[in-house]
Amino acid sequence: MKKIEAIIKPFKLDEVKEALQDVGVQGLSVVEVKGFGRQKGHTELYRGAEYVVDFLPKVKIEVVLSDDQVDGAIEAIVGAAKTDKIGDGKIFVLPVEQAIRIRTGEFGEDAL
């Protein structure tokens, strides 16, 4: 199992969620975060206004998947989140040791 952490522009959240559901993702978590990338010190367009970049609001999607779902999920996120402008975000892939569904006690991929 792997965890994908995708940091995206907030207005892309619905589109990315739908794209992930289309490739079989059945659950995910969303966290509001602030951050910066390489454009630090420049301006970025956010909801029609130009911001001098300090910390910009972003959304982090966390989704745990089976190994064979990872490539499709990355493709889905990139396809939905890309605007070709700076600040489109980043995707990190991490190993996951175990998952447990609390209600049933199922383990591993059965718990996803």
Ligand SMILES: Nc1ncnc2c1ncn2[C@@H]1O[C@H](COP(=O)(O)OP(=O)(O)OP(=O)(O)O)[C@@H](O)[C@H]1O
């Ligand atoms: N190395 C990193 N570690 C953790 N979070 C990061 C890292 N790089 C970027 N982020 C997070 O991702 C968000 C989006 O990054 P961003 O797209 O601006 O990266 P970038 O490298 O500058 O790419 P681009 O050239 O497309 O703007 C940042 O606001 C920050 O929250």
